[in-house]
Amino acid sequence: MAGATMRAVQYHGYGGGAAALKHEEVPIPSPKKGEVLIKVEAASINPADWKIQKGFLRPFLPSKFPFIPVTDIAGEIVELGSQVDTFKVGDKVVGMLNFTKGGGLAEYVVAPASLMVLRSPDVSPIEAAGLPMTACTAIQVVKDIGTKFDGTGERLNILITSASGGVGSYAVQLAKLGNHHVTATCGARNVELVKSLGADEVLDYKSPEGAALKSPSGKKYDVIINCAYGLEWSHFKPELSDTGRVLDVAASPKTLLIFLLRKLSFSKKKLSVILVSNVTEKLGFLVELVKEGKLKTVIDSTHSLEKAEEAWAKCLDGHATGKIIVEM
Numbered sequence: 001m002a003g004a005t006m007r008a009v010q011y012h013g014y015g016g017g018a019a020a021l022k023h024e025e026v027p028i029p030s031p032k033k034g035e036v037l038i039k040v041e042a043a044s045i046n047p048a049d050w051k052i053q054k055g056f057l058r059p060f061l062p063s064k065f066p067f068i069p070v071t072d073i074a075g076e077i078v079e080l081g082s083q084v085d086t087f088k089v090g091d092k093v094v095g096m097l098n099f100t101k102g103g104g105l106a107e108y109v110v111a112p113a114s115l116m117v118l119r120s121p122d123v124s125p126i127e128a129a130g131l132p133m134t135a136c137t138a139i140q141v142v143k144d145i146g147t148k149f150d151g152t153g154e155r156l157n158i159l160i161t162s163a164s165g166g167v168g169s170y171a172v173q174l175a176k177l178g179n180h181h182v183t184a185t186c187g188a189r190n191v192e193l194v195k196s197l198g199a200d201e202v203l204d205y206k207s208p209e210g211a212a213l214k215s216p217s218g219k220k221y222d223v224i225i226n227c228a229y230g231l232e233w234s235h236f237k238p239e240l241s242d243t244g245r246v247l248d249v250a251a252s253p254k255t256l257l258i259f260l261l262r263k264l265s266f267s268k269k270k271l272s273v274i275l276v277s278n279v280t281e282k283l284g285f286l287v288e289l290v291k292e293g294k295l296k297t298v299i300d301s302t303h304s305l306e307k308a309e310e311a312w313a314k315c316l317d318g319h320a321t322g323k324i325i326v327e328m
């Protein structure tokens with residue numbers, strides 16, 4: 001495709017939100033050694049994408065401007081670089097692009113073949129694009145507490161906050177596959193949805209009980225999986241069992257500090273700050289669960305590439321129910 005161009009959405013500097021996204025015609029990249037060229041079918045936007053635009057990771061990310069944001073994509077391989085023998089042209093794939101390069105909000109993207117996973121044609125690009133960052137984070141924490149996905153492991157009493165969000169909606173389903181007892185928090189409008197994902201008890205996070213994270217059954221939690229920004233150790237501690245553990249996916253700077261200090265303490269109540277890793281290793285299993293109907297992607301909304309700024313604004317707003325998808 002040398003010399004051909006594609007539609008892309010990119011920004012030229014830090015800040016500016018959705019209004020700073022520009023629709024531009026740029027060259028279609030060429031795959032080098034070990035890379036593949038993917039025709040993007042769908043991409044999902046994550047809070048991390050707008051956090052990078054805001055400059056939270058300045059000066060490391062973005063690595064250069066203009067920058068085509070978004071890492072989570074599903075698409076079809078249309079060209080192979082040299083020394084790629086794991087895929088063929090026409091394969092359907094899903095994967096998470098490197099944060100430094102981004103590239104998801106475009107018709108085509110080049111990626112190392114090692115970041116992509118084969119996707120059964122039974123799993124739609126929209127369902128698949130939701131998975132990389134959020135479902136991989138969810139499975140990382142749910143596995144970390146010893147869950148067996150055939151339901152044969154120990155049954156724990158778990159709280160999952162922000163269960164209507166991207167990470168939380170997958171975490172509830174994965175925890176239930178492991179046969180845990182799940183209490184979940186979300187806004188009043190999403191209580192029925194979160195119940196339908198399998199949660200045993202659902203609390204409106206704006207009610208007094210929800211704000212206090214109190215289980216209606218009165219039991220203390222063995223594990224709290226926190227996906228809600230703004231909740232602190234002081235909120236979790238009273239509701240943890242004596243040997244309970246918090247896995248914090250959305251840790252605030254204060255929580256990070258407490259995490260570092262608590263590493264030095266001998267308390268039986270534990271706090272872990274989670275950063276998703278080894279996404280490609282986890283994706284194959286997740287795609288299989290979706291194919292088998294055991295896991296679903298909750299879709300907040302789908303937007304065309306022409307309306308990518310609407311999707312971006314929705315993610316920035318912080319009130320998505322499930323995943324925000326851009327279809328190419």
Ligand SMILES: NC(=O)c1ccc[n+]([C@@H]2O[C@H](COP(=O)([O-])OP(=O)(O)OC[C@H]3O[C@@H](n4cnc5c(N)ncnc54)[C@H](OP(=O)(O)O)[C@@H]3O)[C@@H](O)[C@H]2O)c1
Pocket residue numbers: 046047048133134137161162163164165166167168185186187188205227228229230248249250274275276315318319320321322
């Ligand atoms: N550590 C990692 O590796 C990693 C990976 C992925 C994501 N994250 C982080 O994890 C957080 C969650 O990500 P996400 O993609 O799931 O976010 P999201 O989809 O944008 O979450 C939005 C949802 O959260 C609900 N919510 C907000 N505050 C809440 C609260 N206090 N209690 C209960 N529900 C609440 C909202 O409900 P209402 O609309 O009703 O308010 C909305 O449905 C973000 O901070 C993200 O950056 C971290």
